[in-house]
Amino acid sequence: MTEATRVLVLNAGSSSVKYQLIDMVDGERLAAGLVEKIGERTGRLVHTPHGAPSREAVQTFPDHSSALKAVAEELAEDGHGLDSPELAAVGHRVVHGGKRFTAPTVITEEVLTEIRRLVPVAPLHNPANITGIEVARSLRPDLPQVAVFDTAFHTTVPEHAARYAIDQKTADQHRVRRYGFHGTSHQYVSRATARLLGKDPAEVNVIVLHLGNGASASAVAGGVCVDTSMGLTPLEGLVMGTRSGDLDPGVIFHLHRVGGLSIDEIDDLLNRRSGLLGLCGDNDMREIIRRKEAGDQDAALAFDAYVHRLRKYLGGYYAVLGRVDAIAFTAGVGENAAPVRAAATAGLEELGIVVDPELNSVRSSSARFISPEHARVAVAVVPTDEELEIAQQAFALVREG
Ligand code: AMP
Numbered sequence: 001m002t003e004a005t006r007v008l009v010l011n012a013g014s015s016s017v018k019y020q021l022i023d024m025v026d027g028e029r030l031a032a033g034l035v036e037k038i039g040e041r042t043g044r045l046v047h048t049p050h051g052a053p054s055r056e057a058v059q060t061f062p063d064h065s066s067a068l069k070a071v072a073e074e075l076a077e078d079g080h081g082l083d084s085p086e087l088a089a090v091g092h093r094v095v096h097g098g099k100r101f102t103a104p105t106v107i108t109e110e111v112l113t114e115i116r117r118l119v120p121v122a123p124l125h126n127p128a129n130i131t132g133i134e135v136a137r138s139l140r141p142d143l144p145q146v147a148v149f150d151t152a153f154h155t156t157v158p159e160h161a162a163r164y165a166i167d168q169k170t171a172d173q174h175r176v177r178r179y180g181f182h183g184t185s186h187q188y189v190s191r192a193t194a195r196l197l198g199k200d201p202a203e204v205n206v207i208v209l210h211l212g213n214g215a216s217a218s219a220v221a222g223g224v225c226v227d228t229s230m231g232l233t234p235l236e237g238l239v240m241g242t243r244s245g246d247l248d249p250g251v252i253f254h255l256h257r258v259g260g261l262s263i264d265e266i267d268d269l270l271n272r273r274s275g276l277l278g279l280c281g282d283n284d285m286r287e288i289i290r291r292k293e294a295g296d297q298d299a300a301l302a303f304d305a306y307v308h309r310l311r312k313y314l315g316g317y318y319a320v321l322g323r324v325d326a327i328a329f330t331a332g333v334g335e336n337a338a339p340v341r342a343a344a345t346a347g348l349e350e351l352g353i354v355v356d357p358e359l360n361s362v363r364s365s366s367a368r369f370i371s372p373e374h375a376r377v378a379v380a381v382v383p384t385d386e387e388l389e390i391a392q393q394a395f396a397l398v399r400e401g
Contacts, residue, residue: 004088006030006080007391010068011093012132014124015039017067021080022391024088030080032387035067043067047074064131065138072139082140089144090136091394093386094129095181096122097149104152104393107133107145115147121175121232146394153187154180154218154228161227161320178236180228182216185330188389189382190220193328196367196380204325207317209310210384211340212331213241213283217310219317227320229313235270238313239306241283244274246309276302285333285340307343314344318351326378327353335383336363341370345379352376 005025011018015038021030033047043061048054055074061067072082080087092107096118105111112133119126129147137145162178164171171177186208193208194201201223208218215238218228229237229245238245247270255261261269269278277283279302282291291299318324328334329341338360345355352375359370364381371379 004086005395006084006086007089007091007395008075008082008087008136009091009093009387009390009394010132010136011387011390012064012128014128017064017071017132019071020387020391021075022388024391024395027388031075031078033071033074035061035071037061038064038067045070045074047071049078064128065135068132068135068139082143087140087143089146089394089398090140091146091148091390092129092133092136093150093184093390094133094147095125095150096179097147097151097155098175098179099155099177101147101149102152102155104146104148104397106397107137107147111147121179144394144398146397148184148390148393150181150183151179153183154178154225156224157227164231176232178228178231180216180218180225181230181234182210182214182218183225183228184386184389184393185210185384186216186218186220186225186228188386189328189330189384190218190223190225192367192382193326193378193380194223196369196382197326197378199325205321205323206326206328207314207321207324208328208330209314209334209344210331211238211310211329211333211337214243215240215245215331215333217313217317219320221321227317237309239279239309240275242272242275242277244270244278276306279305285337289337289339303340303343307340310340310344314348315351324352324377326380328380328382330382330384335365335381341379341381353379355379 006021006023009020016036018034020032023030029050031049035045037043038061041060042058045057046054075081094115098118100114115126115130133145189208190206191201193206194204197204206220208220210216214234216228216230219226235243236246252266255266276288280298282288288299288302292303333340341360342355345353354372354375355370356372365383367382369378369380
């Protein structure tokens with residue numbers, strides 16, 4: 001009998017689906033791809049089989065169902081159809097697992113109902129994740145479908161860090177608390193950082209800075225998350241590509257009452273027209289650094305505001321942890337933007353944080369230290385791999401049976 005060692009990872013967004021087929025024997029990506037602009041007139045599917053050129057199809061994908069069927073056909077063309085006996089599971093990224101889902105979970109009707117119940121706290125994300133699950137189930141009903149939650153790694157955050165200081169009856173009635181996001185990445189990177197140090201995750205305290213278009217920080221003590229910067233939604237915390245991160249909640253009342261903006265307009269402003277984009281008109285850190293170096297004042301302000309917020313979280317989580325063994329930079333900006341890493345850590349020698357400019361300027365896709373040898377706090381660049389983490393968690397769960 002063929003052994004089932006492969007996991008299909010699906011990350012269904014509101015108008016896109018990203019996927020990877022991973023063989024768990026050696027972690028090899030057998031295929032990866034993306035369908036974008038689902039529901040628009042012109043959609044696009046890009047499918048990249050392992051070791052072969054990408055195939056691109058420009059056509060209409062009216063809904064997630066048609067998109068996933070097209071993905072299944074692409075996989076079948078490479079001999080990796082969903083009917084393959086080598087497929088062990090589908091691992092779904094699910095953004096919001098609330099308080100209930102603290103670990104990866106095999107999806108049953110009851111689990112799906114609970115994920116649906118969480119839609120009011122994740123209206124932008126959970127509906128697409130649910131559709132992805134439903135379609136994958138319909139295509140291969142006998143295959144285990146596993147949900148891996150973005151919030152799960154943060155369910156260990158203690159109540160005093162997870163609660164907002166508001167009336168608790170009201171908070172509980174509406175499930176208002178800090179959940180945190182990017183958990184799969186924080187978990188993967190904190191473990192990979194321990195490995196880089198040659199230690200067990202239980203032995204080390206790590207501050208993880210996940211700096212992508214969305215950005216979040218977390219404080220991980222001995223492998224357990226004790227605080228994270230995102231909250232009820234992924235809007236809290238760091239300055240991001242298009243999201244404001246922290247602000248006085250009074251800004252919202254002011255914009256509504258005095259500015260005359262509707263709640264939906266404020267939602268759009270803070271989630272899609274703020275952050276780096278709001279500060280300087282660009283949300284790509286490459287462009288911001290280029291403009292700043294050319295003397296552009298708005299870009300300099302955006303860069304400095306981004307770094308200032310980052311340093312506040314770095315200092316805050318240093319105090320939360322008490323002892324910090326490592327700081328890990330990850331995701332698009334964290335992995336690639338040496339000037340951000342340098343500015344975020346500058347002048348912190350008293351805290352044992354030093355970055356070697358030469359190591360910091362090295363470009364590499366491998367996990368590496370950028371602090372000098374024997375530094376009190378190791379500073380590292382650790383590429384994240386959420387898909388592999390989802391595949392590993394899903395595979396481990398179906399193996400346990
Ligand atoms: P992610 O969400 O992790 O894919 O990160 C995307 C972001 O990473 C982009 O919006 C860029 O701002 C940033 N990024 C990617 N490459 C670079 C680079 N070489 N230098 C600076 N920023 C980068």
